[in-house]
Amino acid sequence: MLFDQLWDFLISHPISIIITLLIIYLTHITLKPLNRVRRLGDVGLFFGKPELRGFYRERQLERLKLLRRIGDLPPVFPNGWYCVCESERLAKNQIMEITVLGQFLSLIRSESGNVYITDSYCPHIGANFNIGGRVSNTTLHLVFTPTPSLQVIRDNCIQCPFHGWIFSAETGKCVEIPYDDGRIPEQARVTTWPCIERNNSIYLWYHCDGLDPEWEIPEISEITQEIWNFGGRTEHELMCHIQEIPENGADIAHLNYLHKSAPPITKGSDIIETDLSNPQPVVQHVWDGKWEVKSEENKHCGVMHLNQYMTIWGYRVPLTDSKLIAEQHGPGIVHMIFDFGIWGKGVVFQTVTPEEPLLQRVRFRMFSNIPWFFVKFFMTVEAMQFERDVFIWSNKKYIKSPLLVKNDGPIQKHRRWFSQFYTENSPRMLKDGSLSNQAKSIHDW
Template sequence: MTKMFLEHLWEYVIEHPIAVLVAVAVLYLTHITLKPLNRIRRLGDVGLFFGKPELTGFYRERQLERLKLLRRTGDLPPVFPNGWYCVCESEKLEKNQIMEITILGQFLSLIRSESGTVYITDSYCPHIGANFNIGGRVVRDNCIQCPFHGWIFSAETGKCVEVPYDEGRIPEQAKVTTWPCIERNNNIYLWYHCDGVEPEWQIPEITEITEGLWKLGGRTEHELMCHIQEIPENGADIAHLNYLHKSAPEITNGSDIIKTDLSDPQPTVQHVWDGKWEVKSEEHKHCGVMHLNQFMTIWGHKVPLTSSKLVAEQHGPGIVHMLFDFGMWGKGVVFQTVTPEEPLLQRVRFRIFSNIPWFFVKFFMTVEAMQFERDVFIWSNKKYIKSPLLVRNDGPIQKHRRWFSQFYTENSPRMMKDGSLSNQAKSIFDW
């Protein structure tokens, strides 16, 4: 039966090749159109200049390493502020899985137990130093077993609970460091504080996500080379919105600001922005808020149904909840998370959960990513100026810097002139 079907199918393909090709093309286009956006840009893909003609291959890699060295410019603030940081998206970590994560200049192990709870530990066995991420296993619900000699450690307490070939007393120092973490809003977060302080605030839960009213509509992810403070400072830099982000991204040039005429006073398609930034309240002083209204124009005429209202709440140095209201299109939240993997290497993720139609979500996230990549060009090449020269309408940049300074203390790791750190980041449980 199967053989006859395949023979008939092959005959049809031979007799109607154009119809088959058109059908395959339609199916493929339908697939990529309906598939949620997953835009990923690695370091060097966007924001860095490799000369004209552009360097390729070995010379491009060598230039990238050179740029990393030369980016150590300016009187930089400490490189790892205190706060919560996203280390993984919930759906990417399965039960009984150990995943390597990079944060705060080191490798750690992210673990999901058999019952579903998440834990974070240091990656190296204190016995002889084997890496749990390479061949380690989750056992006994929430324990990790070293791949070298089989020692078993509790992912909750870090203590060794079994040395399989030795029935004697387990050494008191047989312990792996654990890190405080929490799973919220379909993300997994790690808490860091350079003085060993317990979490000073909690990440708000978005009930529409917890109750399943808003669904994941797409994500973007970027690696970029800059100091972490440069990224959230954009929220207070109101003046740059109506210059850098004034024109809609062109299809041909995309987000490349080198090829884009940003000085056009009246671009054909234009974003009009009106925003302000402020501290939420004295009670929630860890939270800064940007209010932003936006609409689009074509040849100076406002385009119907393009208006949006945004309330972006920044919780500490690495988390922003962008609450959008698109009017008749619906509502949603975009999570922007910034994770300092190295002193000047940030991983930025955007994830949208909403009740907005899929086609509008995909359009919005694509345009949002391209506008964000314009900022990446700036951040990847700018110098941090401790005392910037500001004018009246620049926005509350200095106010934002004073607010952000609460996430640093005397012990916060600083980058030295040779690229080393003044001290290494460690868990609050390691004090």
């Protein structure tokens, strides 16, 4: 009876039903945090006119990787902390494959919530932990008569899918061979990597000389105390050297050319289709910034101060002012602290992770007390402006000694600052595309 009544209502009011469902859907996508993901080839590369599709597009992408001019590059993997995952994407008792520093690694969260990173291959016969491996949380009972049985909790372990060998994800040592009661060989261990969970993200430490972490990643109290809410994320794959990306912070001159105009709705971030030479675009961003080293005590940290507002037909738009303090901690982490005046405050985390010598994964994540509609607008526009840079980075050549003029900004100062993250043993890309040496964990020396 109820079903018949519902069916009659649907037949009698189809327009009302459609409009209601449409409103529900639009409300859902409007309130949902931004999740803008761009894979390699989605933005920043030119595939001809008319644009190549399918197989021909993939072939052109491979040609671009091989034929683009890359210049006299610095080492490809600087020393520092790198984001490998966002915290909420790794559940308890989960093993996740991650790509960083030119290799596959295993990211593990145990039953207790601890996070570990190990090499992906079992030293026994080489099986891959990421394909069928398990987080092991077995409980062993050791009985000593006449005393009561003692319980030993084995947590934070990873188990190979091939023969069931169990390794401590914390120390890397093999703790059990399930079918063998003999002595476990001393060399039965898997390499582990230092990692830390901070500000709702997981970071890996790398140093080519085997040195322990040389600085801490600052904790943002507004996030740990849940004062600021998650507002959205963007993620981009791009083809360039890692140093090209943070160098933009010191390249003040490009802001008032490449990023002067607001992204047109119809053309988005495509700089090929956008008129960048217009001296007075209808909607314009006005930038004023500077870059400097934070202090001698925190020499690993560079700081950009940036003020911005918007104009329409040359008139300054109220409530569009923003102040930014962007602290870069090492080669791969930037904390962008924004003050939007009456709209509120927040932080955008920009992380750059070198997955391969010339393949970077860049993530932006925003936390703030700003209204959701302003956050979504800001994150979308910020992503489109960033994608203009992607067009440049994906096709440019690295010039070791650039030809600079007075108002270019402190680009050479930034390069000298960035050089502290390289040492003699930092891996370099050779002419044939191979590496001079592979990146290794500091626990593998």
